[in-house]
Amino acid sequence: MIKLKGIAASGGIGIGKAYFIGVEEFTIPKRKISHEGISQEIYRLEEGLIATRKEIASLQKRISDELGFDHAKIFEAHLLVLEDRVLIEDIIGQIKNKKVNVEYAFSESIKKYVNTLLGLDDEYLRERVIDIEDVSRRVLRKLLKKETVSLQELKEKVVIVTHDLAPSQTASLPKENILGFVTDVGGITSHTAIIARSLGIPAVVGVEIATKNIKSGNNLIIDGSAGEVLVNPTTKVFKEYRKKFEKIAKEAKAVHISKAIKARTKDKREIVVSANIEIPEELPLIHKFGAEGVGLYRTEYIFLGRRDLPFEEEQYHAYLNVVKKVKPYSVIIRTIDIGGDKFLSQPTVPVEMSPFLGWRAIRFCLGRPDVFKVQLRAILRASAEGNVKIMFPMISGVEELKEAKRLLQECKQELKEEGKKFDKRISVGTMIEVPSAALTADVLAEESDFFSIGTNDLIQYSLAVDRANEKVAYLYEPGHPAVLRLVKSVIEAAHKKGIWVGMCGEMSGEPLFAFLLVGLGLDEFSMAPPRVPRIKELIRHIKYEDAKSIVERVLKLSTASEVEKYLQQELKKILKDDFNRILMI
Amino acid sequence: MERIEKEIMVNNVHGLHARPAALFVQMANQFDSSIMLEKDGESVDGKSIIAILSLGINKGAVVKMTVEGHDAPEAFGKLEEFLQESND
Numbered sequence: 001m002i003k004l005k006g007i008a009a010s011g012g013i014g015i016g017k018a019y020f021i022g023v024e025e026f027t028i029p030k031r032k033i034s035h036e037g038i039s040q041e042i043y044r045l046e047e048g049l050i051a052t053r054k055e056i057a058s059l060q061k062r063i064s065d066e067l068g069f070d071h072a073k074i075f076e077a078h079l080l081v082l083e084d085r086v087l088i089e090d091i092i093g094q095i096k097n098k099k100v101n102v103e104y105a106f107s108e109s110i111k112k113y114v115n116t117l118l119g120l121d122d123e124y125l126r127e128r129v130i131d132i133e134d135v136s137r138r139v140l141r142k143l144l145k146k147e148t149v150s151l152q153e154l155k156e157k158v159v160i161v162t163h164d165l166a167p168s169q170t171a172s173l174p175k176e177n178i179l180g181f182v183t184d185v186g187g188i189t190s191h192t193a194i195i196a197r198s199l200g201i202p203a204v205v206g207v208e209i210a211t212k213n214i215k216s217g218n219n220l221i222i223d224g225s226a227g228e229v230l231v232n233p234t235t236k237v238f239k240e241y242r243k244k245f246e247k248i249a250k251e252a253k254a255v256h257i258s259k260a261i262k263a264r265t266k267d268k269r270e271i272v273v274s275a276n277i278e279i280p281e282e283l284p285l286i287h288k289f290g291a292e293g294v295g296l297y298r299t300e301y302i303f304l305g306r307r308d309l310p311f312e313e314e315q316y317h318a319y320l321n322v323v324k325k326v327k328p329y330s331v332i333i334r335t336i337d338i339g340g341d342k343f344l345s346q347p348t349v350p351v352e353m354s355p356f357l358g359w360r361a362i363r364f365c366l367g368r369p370d371v372f373k374v375q376l377r378a379i380l381r382a383s384a385e386g387n388v389k390i391m392f393p394m395i396s397g398v399e400e401l402k403e404a405k406r407l408l409q410e411c412k413q414e415l416k417e418e419g420k421k422f423d424k425r426i427s428v429g430t431m432i433e434v435p436s437a438a439l440t441a442d443v444l445a446e447e448s449d450f451f452s453i454g455t456n457d458l459i460q461y462s463l464a465v466d467r468a469n470e471k472v473a474y475l476y477e478p479g480h481p482a483v484l485r486l487v488k489s490v491i492e493a494a495h496k497k498g499i500w501v502g503m504c505g506e507m508s509g510e511p512l513f514a515f516l517l518v519g520l521g522l523d524e525f526s527m528a529p530p531r532v533p534r535i536k537e538l539i540r541h542i543k544y545e546d547a548k549s550i551v552e553r554v555l556k557l558s559t560a561s562e563v564e565k566y567l568q569q570e571l572k573k574i575l576k577d578d579f580n581r582i583l584m585i
Numbered sequence: 586m587e588r589i590e591k592e593i594m595v596n597n598v599h600g601l602h603a604r605p606a607a608l609f610v611q612m613a614n615q616f617d618s619s620i621m622l623e624k625d626g627e628s629v630d631g632k633s634i635i636a637i638l639s640l641g642i643n644k645g646a647v648v649k650m651t652v653e654g655h656d657a658p659e660a661f662g663k664l665e666e667f668l669q670e671s672n673d
Contacts, residue, residue, distance in 0.1 A: 077607045077634065086633035113635050120641040128638060 001233050006182070006207035008227035009193035013245045014180025014202045015238075018231075019158035020216040021165075026140050031101040041095045041102040048102070048142040049082050055138060056082070077128075081135045087113070103143045110136040134166040154178075159220045163211050165192045175201070180222040182210045182229050196224075204229050259290025263525075263536040265518065269544040272524040273536050274329070276504055280318070283325050285529035290536065293329030293387075295452065295526020296504035297322060299375070300338050309371060315378035323386035330387035332429065332452065332502075332526075333379050335372070335404075337361040337393040356460070361394035366403055376411045383423035391429040391452055396436045398443050405447065431504075433457035438486040441493035451494050452526070455505025459483050478507040479560035479567075484516075488555065491521050502526055511538050511583050512567040516554060519547030538582050541575055587657040592649050596669045601642040609667060610634045618654025620664065631664070 033041060060075040081087065087109055094105035110132065117129050140146075159180040160173070181196050186205035196203035202224030214220065214231055221230040221241045230237060263273045274295035275286050286294065302310050302318050310318075323331050339360035365372035379390055392404045405428060415422050430437065430444050433454035437444060441451065455478060460467055462482055465475040477483070487503075494501045502524030507513045509527030514535050517525070525535055550570050557563050572579045597605050613620045613632045620631030624646060629636035631650070642648060648668070652661040 080607050080610055080634040084633045084635050086630050086636045113639060116639040120639075132635070 001237065002213055002231040004182075004204075004207050004210060004213060004229040004231065006204040006210070006227050006229065007187060007193075008223075008225055009186070009205040010181075010196035010201060010203035011225040012180075012200070012202035013224065013241060013248060014159050014220070014222045015241060015245055016157055016159050016179040016220060018161045018182075018214050018216055018218040018220045019154070020211065020214065021160060021162040022211075026107075026137070026144065026146075028103050028107045028140070029101065030104045033095075033099050033101055035099070038096055038099070041105075042092055044143065045088075045091060045095070045102045045106070048106075048139050049088075051142045052135070052138045053079065053082050055142075056135075077131060078135045081132060082139070103140060106139060106143065107136070130164065130166060137166075159222055161210055161214045161216075161220075180220075180224065181205070182207055182214065182220070182222055184208055184210050259533055259536070261536075261540070262292075263539040265539055265542055265544045265547075267543045267545055269518075271518065271522075271539050272502075273532050273539070274332075274502075274524060274526045275529045275532060276526050277322070277529075280322060282529060283322065286326060286329075289529045289532040291529055291532045294322070294326055294331040295502055295524055296391075297331050297333045299333060299336055303336055303338065309374070312374050312378050312381075315375060316381050319379055319382035319388075320385055323382045323388055327386040330389055332389045332391050332504075333382075334391045334393055334431065335362070335365060335375055335379075339364060356466070362392050362400050362404060363394065366400060366407075369407055372404075373407055373411055376408050377415060380408075380411055380415055380422040380426065381420055383426050384421035388423060389427040389429060389450070391431050393431045393454070394434060394457075395430050395432075395444065396434040397440065398447060401430055401444060401447050432490050433461070435462045435486065438462075438490050441490045442496070445494050445497035445499055448499060450500050450502065451490060452502040452504050452524075453487060453490055455483070455487070455503060455507040458486065458505065459507075462486060477560035478505075478510070478513055479563040481555070481558060481560075481563070484555060484563065487517070488520055488551075495521060500524065509535060511535065512564060512571060514538055515542060515547055515571050516551065516567055518542065518544060519549070519551040521548075534582060541578055541582065542571075543574075546574055586653060586655065588651070588653040589657050589661045590649065590651040591661075591665070592647055593665055593668050595642055595644060595646045595648060597644060597667070601637055601640070601668075606634055606637045609664065610637065612663060612667060613660070616652075616654070616656050616660035618652050618657045618660045620660065621651040623649040623651070 056075055056078050063075070090109045090112075091102070091105045094100060094108060095102060098105070114129050114132060117132070154174050154177045157177050157179050159182060160178060161182045163184045164186060165181070165183060178201055180201060181192055181203040183192055183203075183205045184207055186192055193203055193205055202222055204222050204224055204227050207229060210229065214229075219232050219238075221233050221238070222228070223230075223241075230241075233241070263271045265271070272292050272295075274293040275282075275289070275291035276296040276298070277283065277286070277294050278298050279301050285291075299319075302315060319333060337360065339355055339358060359367065365375075376390075379388065382388055390408070392401065395401050395404075408428065412422065412424070427449040429450040429452055430448040431454050432438050432441060432444075432451050433456075435458070438458065445451070456467075459465070459476055459478055459480070463475055463477070463480060465472050467473050467476045491501050500523040501521075503517065503522055504526040506527070508517060508522070508525040509531035511534060514525060515538065518539060527535065550567070554563055554566060557566060575582060595601060601609060610632060621628050622631045622637060622640065623629075624640045624642060627640065629640060631637065640648075650661070650664065650668075652664070654660070
């Protein structure tokens, strides 16, 4: 038995036979051609490029249907390589001047560019080489009349072992027959890792010596959570993992069954667990993971990556689609949270020194009521068809909230006069993510129907930490006593005024903090869809009274690490044998 | 024939890597004008993704863009705006 270590890229255990995919080697023939042969070779080049183009376009469509539009976007760059005039001229130049066949000219040109990219001092660009090589292999296959190696024909379930998978290879794999992935290269953000996670297939990447040590047909166990690969395991080890595997499968099934059950504590306190949604492609995940509605629907995607502003009709249909699909549950639509600089109709917006503290979110919206009101009208109209709540981001004081509500009122009046339908009693919430809002929550509660605490920004602002800056990222601590005190005071202020409080930051999806938040009285938890089952399961295993009783002690602790240690110790006492299971879901 | 030449600071978060470079090339190909990008003395065709990638343009890099042709002003305006945009 050999044990190989790699990077844990996608969780779960896979047991089965190895299937080795080697790098495709082409022997590129070099032939001298006559002057008369030139046009024939150029014709073959064109034919090869057109055929490859068709192949990629159909692959792109399939991936888009199966995995979503975003995964298909990489093929755009592939298609551009095929049309690249510098590349094509270079190839034609070689055919004409050196009088060589098209296969040779093509592979020489590609080699030249690949070497240039490999020489750049930029990891991201060096990784793009895999895209260019992927396209060029397709073209060469066409030129050499070789069949595309299709993994679609895999007849039995296997663990794929390879140096690295090209994006288009990963995408064309028959998922139902894949037990896991093992690759020599790659990291947790590599293409294979991302696809594996989105398909829920275990993967260990960056093993470095996987292809040297594993042959097709070897018995393999891969542990995607630990980043381990066992080659030809002993019977004892095999049995051990078989048990683990069955346990995980059973638990996954249990989660699946229990997903429809409400999150209710043992002492019968009902808590809403909902999902954060960024793009409509994520909507199926709401039902898949048993979320009760959408606690944060980010609307930025409608505005980004375009050169004009979306009209009311376009926005209305986008919101309506989400609202209808989530019905009967509710959707909390957050008005746009982006800076003025993102609006291309405003090229004069100055570059800001601190965009996080600058002209963005509600500040931008109040400064540009023409843009804001279009969104408000679209949201209001969508509210006629389902359960819609509206939420304003980055409120720092009550005047902003009042002004936003005044504009909302104006929109309601306009729609009424136009005879258009909307929910007249639509709930209006305030996102609490600026410390000044947290500290004046009692004032804001007078003007709000609910709160949603946006911990990602609240933590950054209150601890003065830019999480994206590696040098200070360690200071980003959800368990920091300052954060916990702010959260506690927000929930208390809201409950005093009789309004409910949700949380849409990552903190609510962390079991340890979720335990504390239940104790603090949080009413709604909203998180990335895959985190929902774990938090629901946790809530079903604890008592509200137990969680409440630890709050006082937690708030007396002085550091984030003390807080986490204490929460872990208390939660272990309560969950006992279930602790590891629930934290692993 | 109009010719516009100017140095531009690239503000796009990811510089001109695969996706933004693809967008730039798609945009550049909508115009008849010739478009050249120059960085560190090396000049390449702005309508070629491979050529642009090989320049390795990161955020903050200064490139010289030369646009020549009947639709040069419009082409220059759009492409300059794209390079200076800070969204991804």
